[in-house]
Amino acid sequence: EIVLTQSPGTLSLSPGERATLSCRASQRVSSSYLAWYQKKPGQAPRLLIYGASNRATGIPDRFSGSGSGTDFTLSISRLEPDDFAVYYCQQYGSSPWTFGQGTQVEVK
């Protein structure tokens, strides 16, 4: 199975700053089949990005994804108060579908 390692574990930033989150795969993710989700306590995950760089419906353009192969990045250009949450990457290029362990973006 493909193991996804996210870094950093915690990112402490202020509103308005840029967030850069990393997701590294233990082997190549075919066709850039990588998604990103936002998770808040007590809520279901929310799909942000699919296919490494495609924003899901209704996702603001301050969220962007990039990368291919084994290295992927989620960027949030200007953090808004609602963006402080845990972010997970997920690969769907090879079964079993796997998730990273998450990066918490917290208020500095």
Place this chain on the structure above:
Amino acid sequence: QLQLQQWGAGLLKPLETLSLTCGVSGGSVSGYYWSWIRQPPGKGLEWIGEMSHTGNSNYNPSLKSRVSLSVDASKKEVSLNLNSVTAVDTAVYYCAGRRAVSGSGFFDLWGRGTLVTVSS
């Protein structure tokens, strides 16, 4: 717009069987693969398995021996059974859907989650 509602027992004893159901409203169950995903307290997300309305299925090898999935298209319900539970199965369990087309293994539909606690 498809919506998912989950229900099932929230407190189990060790070795009992976890049973959860996910009801699909606002459309048909066809055209999707229906997954169960869990999140233990303080931990990340773990995909359990998925099934289509035609019965095509795919399981996480780590849980395959204990998992049974079903889809009832007439009732528009998706069910999960996980047998012989222990404390490590304590988690919030999510029903989730992904489109049944090539390259669409991401989950754009989610239920609200059901906390299942295993305790003697």
